[in-house]
Amino acid sequence: MSADTPSLHLVCPHCHAVNRLPSARLPEGPACGQCHQALLTGKPLDLTVDIAEKHISRNELPVVVDFWAPWCGPCRMMTPAFAQAAAEMPGIRFAKINTQVETTLGQRFGIRSIPTLILFVGGREIQRQAGAMDAVSIQRWIAQGLSQAGL
Ligand SMILES: [Zn+2]
Numbered sequence: 001m002s003a004d005t006p007s008l009h010l011v012c013p014h015c016h017a018v019n020r021l022p023s024a025r026l027p028e029g030p031a032c033g034q035c036h037q038a039l040l041t042g043k044p045l046d047l048t049v050d051i052a053e054k055h056i057s058r059n060e061l062p063v064v065v066d067f068w069a070p071w072c073g074p075c076r077m078m079t080p081a082f083a084q085a086a087a088e089m090p091g092i093r094f095a096k097i098n099t100q101v102e103t104t105l106g107q108r109f110g111i112r113s114i115p116t117l118i119l120f121v122g123g124r125e126i127q128r129q130a131g132a133m134d135a136v137s138i139q140r141w142i143a144q145g146l147s148q149a150g151l
Contacts, residue, residue: 008060012037013045013093018058026091042087044094049102055095057123062151063093064142067109067116069100074132075115084135085142092142119145 006023010030017034030039047055047065056063066082068075086094099106099114109118109125118128119142127145 009058010039010061011055011059011093012039013041016051016054018054040090042090044082044086044096047095047097047102047105049105052095052097052102052105055093056120059093060122061091061093062126062142062146063095063120064138065118065120066094066096067099067106067111067118068096068114069098071100072114078115078132081133081135081138085138088135089139089142117141121146121149121151 007020008023008026010019010021011017012019012032012035014037015032015035017032019030019033019039021030021039026040031037032039044066045055056065066075066078068078070076082094082096086092097105099111113130115132116128116130117133117138119126126149127141129141133141
């Protein structure tokens with residue numbers, strides 16, 4: 001790899017190792033150098049307090065996090081829509097934080113109502129949205145956020 005080959009860091013959703021790989025390899029479905037499982041799964045990843053910071057700040061893919069709780073009806077309604085959006089946007093890391101279990105994360109990100117989606121790029125919050133959305137709206141919301149951020 002030459003020095004000017006664009007590359008990015010990707011946190012493995014399985015073993016949480018930070019991988020560095022050429023951006024051009026992303027569409028090939030790259031595997032983790034450590035655990036050899038797929039780095040891009042197209043499925044939402046559950047984040048706990050131990051790994052949330054790493055995934056939000058070290059991933060160089062945009063990260064969208066769904067803050068939810070099992071008792072919340074609209075959250076459960078949005079679950080399949082979020083999973084569908086994840087399957088259709090493999091270049092975005094989709095993650096979920098159960099605020100009932102991970103109360104410190106809910107507080108840290110100032111979550112006042114659920115569901116709330118937050119879009120992070122390079123660890124920076126780009127935008128947030130409270131309330132349930134369907135899969136098309138989630139994808140449109142992400143695309144708008146990225147374009148407003150100049151990405
Ligand atoms: Zn791994």
